[in-house]
Amino acid sequence: MSVEKRYYQKNMCINNTNALIIVDMQNDFMPDGALPVEEGDQIIDGINRISEIFKKYNGKIILTQDWHPKNHKSFASSYIDKKPGDEYHSDGIGPILWPDHCVQGTKGAQFHDKLNIDLAHATIRKGFNPEVDSYSAFIENDKKSETRLKGCLNSLKIKKIFICGLALDYCCYYTALDGIAFGFEVYFLVNLTRGIDLPPGNISKSLQHMKEKGVKFATIDNLI
Secondary structure (H helix, E strand, C coil): CCCCCHEECCCCCCCEEEEEEEEEEEEHCCCCCCCCCHHHHHHHHHHHHHHHHHHHHCEEEEEEECCEECCCCHHHHCCCCCCCCCEECCCEEEEECCCCEECCCCCHHHHCCCCCCCCCCCEEEEEECCHHHHHHHCCCCCCCCCHHHHHHHHHCCEEEEEEECCCCCHHHHHHHHHHHCCCCCCEEEEEEEEEECCCCCCCHHHHHHHHHCCCEEECCHHHH
């Protein structure tokens, strides 16, 4: 499923109450990484371009970064009888298990070299509790432990957030939904994200659910 163009917001002006959330553009999510997202590297130039637009018009830019300890319970390697992609459900972990990725201090956890990180106002790290995963940049999967993102946005007096990065049907999707739940106006930049689609059909399901929850859709070409 893709988002029909009639749902795209048009002619939006960026100002100092807007923030661009760049989600997890890290080496391990690139096509040659530990948890590859197909074409994940192909959105970097567009993200850099939109970052420059936000900087020019006084919008704020926030990076997020998966930052897992090596014994994280979302890793299939933490279990004797599990492999990446296996279904798994517990408080704060699941619905599937992942290969080891974005381990603290490793090259895989670093941002891609071509990503322009110099324009960012802050970096929000997430997923460093070994017992709980953190797809959303706002709150961990236990739905209790908040990251610093909401406080950071509130301190900057942000009203609208624009989401791009990796992966569409996990970290970007959950960040968008929690942005709505926390009272922000949320725009999903559909041409500046790519998905995993695991389990199959997850991308379509995620896009439909976001639309139902009030997330708005746009592309870089809709900004003026």
